[in-house]
Amino acid sequence: MAKKYFYDDASLMLELIGGKENIKEIQHCATRLRFILNDDEKFDLEKVKKHPLFKGYKKQETQHQIIIGAGIVDKLFNQMKIIMNESSTEGNIDIENKEPLWRKDVSFKSNVFMISKRGMNSFASIFVPLIPIFIAGGMSLALKSLIGTFAPTSGFTKLLDIIGGAILGSLPAFVGYSAAKKWGGNPYLGMAMGLVLISPGLLNSYATNTPVLLGFDLNTDSNIIEEARKLAFENWLKNNGLEPPINNYDEMLNKTVGVYYQIFGNVAGGFFKIKLIGYQAQIIPVLMVLAISVNLEKLFKKITPNVIAIIVVPLGTVLLSSWLAFWIIGPLGQIIGKGISIGLAAMFKYTNWNFIGFGGMIFAFFYPFLVITGLHQGFLPIETQLLVDTQLKYGHSSSFITPVACVSNIAQGTAALVFIFFCKKDKEQITKGTSSAIGGFTGITEPAMFGINLQIKPLFIAAAIGSGIAGWWLGMTHTVANSLGSASWIGLVQFDWTVNQTKEYLQGENINSILQNIPMGAHISIAMFISTIATAGMSTVLLKTKWGKKSLENYLN
Numbered sequence: 001m002a003k004k005y006f007y008d009d010a011s012l013m014l015e016l017i018g019g020k021e022n023i024k025e026i027q028h029c030a031t032r033l034r035f036i037l038n039d040d041e042k043f044d045l046e047k048v049k050k051h052p053l054f055k056g057y058k059k060q061e062t063q064h065q066i067i068i069g070a071g072i073v074d075k076l077f078n079q080m081k082i083i084m085n086e087s088s089t090e091g092n093i094d095i096e097n098k099e100p101l102w103r104k105d106v107s108f109k110s111n112v113f114m115i116s117k118r119g120m121n122s123f124a125s126i127f128v129p130l131i132p133i134f135i136a137g138g139m140s141l142a143l144k145s146l147i148g149t150f151a152p153t154s155g156f157t158k159l160l161d162i163i164g165g166a167i168l169g170s171l172p173a174f175v176g177y178s179a180a181k182k183w184g185g186n187p188y189l190g191m192a193m194g195l196v197l198i199s200p201g202l203l204n205s206y207a208t209n210t211p212v213l214l215g216f217d218l219n220t221d222s223n224i225i226e227e228a229r230k231l232a233f234e235n236w237l238k239n240n241g242l243e244p245p246i247n248n249y250d251e252m253l254n255k256t257v258g259v260y261y262q263i264f265g266n267v268a269g270g271f272f273k274i275k276l277i278g279y280q281a282q283i284i285p286v287l288m289v290l291a292i293s294v295n296l297e298k299l300f301k302k303i304t305p306n307v308i309a310i311i312v313v314p315l316g317t318v319l320l321s322s323w324l325a326f327w328i329i330g331p332l333g334q335i336i337g338k339g340i341s342i343g344l345a346a347m348f349k350y351t352n353w354n355f356i357g358f359g360g361m362i363f364a365f366f367y368p369f370l371v372i373t374g375l376h377q378g379f380l381p382i383e384t385q386l387l388v389d390t391q392l393k394y395g396h397s398s399s400f401i402t403p404v405a406c407v408s409n410i411a412q413g414t415a416a417l418v419f420i421f422f423c424k425k426d427k428e429q430i431t432k433g434t435s436s437a438i439g440g441f442t443g444i445t446e447p448a449m450f451g452i453n454l455q456i457k458p459l460f461i462a463a464a465i466g467s468g469i470a471g472w473w474l475g476m477t478h479t480v481a482n483s484l485g486s487a488s489w490i491g492l493v494q495f496d497w498t499v500n501q502t503k504e505y506l507q508g509e510n511i512n513s514i515l516q517n518i519p520m521g522a523h524i525s526i527a528m529f530i531s532t533i534a535t536a537g538m539s540t541v542l543l544k545t546k547w548g549k550k551s552l553e554n555y556l557n
Helices: 003-014 071-084 108-150 155-169 172-184 188-197 223-237 251-255 284-303 305-349 359-371 374-395 401-420 427-441 446-453 457-477 489-494 500-508 521-544 546-556
Strands: 024-029 032-037 056-060 063-067 213-216 257-263
Touching: 003 056, 003 071, 024 071, 032 071, 032 108, 056 446, 063 108, 063 446, 108 155, 108 172, 108 359, 108 374, 108 489, 155 172, 172 188, 172 284, 188 305, 213 223, 223 251, 251 257, 284 305, 305 359, 305 374, 305 489, 359 374, 359 401, 359 446, 359 457, 374 401, 374 500, 401 446, 401 457, 401 489, 401 521, 427 446, 446 457, 457 546, 489 521, 521 546
Parallel strands: 213 257
Antiparallel strands: 024 032, 032 063, 056 063
16 A cells, blocks of 8 residues: 555544544554543544444443554554654654553452553553564474475475574564563663573573483583483483483483583572573563563663763663573563463363363353453463473474464354345445455454454354354364464464374373374364354354344444
């Protein structure tokens, strides 16, 4: 689209929401323009619905959300900022939330809800810009797994492994930049802290999946280290019912026993001991470190004289943050992250049994309701942690969250597609339904969900039911994806199409699921077909009820 086109649409959108003076806060996510106004009476929703880029609308508490679409909303938002700043006589407009942490004019329950929502919105604004990175890295590793099945030693397989490993292994740097920018720090200092956490001088925790790790002081003699490695290896062999000597002893030793170094182990009885282990692909530790780093930066700016601030602020921030990160914050964050992933995995594992996919059914049914509130964005760092933990444990990644997102998205697209057959040959509505359905089938559900299905509530309920029925299949087969990517038909490459790695994961986790000889790629395909058929059937039935007919009539008239 031409720049002029976005300029005209941005000017019109500003006019319809009451002008720049009426804007209290404005931001955007992957598909939505989000804003809070000083005076909602100046917001002309009916005219906004006729805006050329409008695809849907939702309001959460005091925040208005206009669905624009992926790849468009950021361009519209940027043009709106340019227009607002060009018309400002006081320099650039600082667009951020000025809401107090606790409001005295609302109830305790409302305050807790608003704080929770603000936290999830903060998560979303940190991770949504990183979605292309997650997709690029995750899909590269998924393609590597697929192609590696047929050509494990090919150059292209190695290239995909390098791309995926580099991107996902460098996540702390990307998260550091995004989090610092969101929380009011210098984003480049945030990136610097992320890079410190994945320094080449640290043991690469993402690339190291040895079952035994030994720690040594930095200057320990190499002969002592080697003897300790051999002893640990022989103990590991005995514990696993094996006896030395074995074939390929040195190769197996390197695959079994890894080494990391530690510093300050002799200071205060080891109280300040730091393990030189990196946080590659870790999410929770880097967020906790950045929360401290940003506040330290603000503190240093406040107390440091201007004449030396350019030196003291960045150096002091990085030095103190790095020491705290490796000493206590990083290890604590790693424990919390692993605890969350273990808890979620256990919850899914113990609520699904042979022929009874109860946990999958419940999760998939409620998933679209989480999307409405935006809470599904909180799954992104959790799923990344799940993928990392299983990668370190089994040498390949597994997550049950992406499959649920897949069937939910397909259900929303199907409901929008069914709408086409009930919209009385209205060409505008047919076009809207078609584009919304295509969006849902390719992983973008906001146009379908907010533009159609929530307006015609029987369609939304039908989609939730269809998603839940498909989730039953996911649960009883314990279907998992092996990477992040597109939660749609496009994302079939994210699933294993052989059974060897899947069986290793299921056996390692002691999961007794049915149909283990069917690859995960086939299971998710079956589940998405179930989602399509069940949603189409429920949508047709509900739209023919009195409730459905009334909802259609209200929407079309």
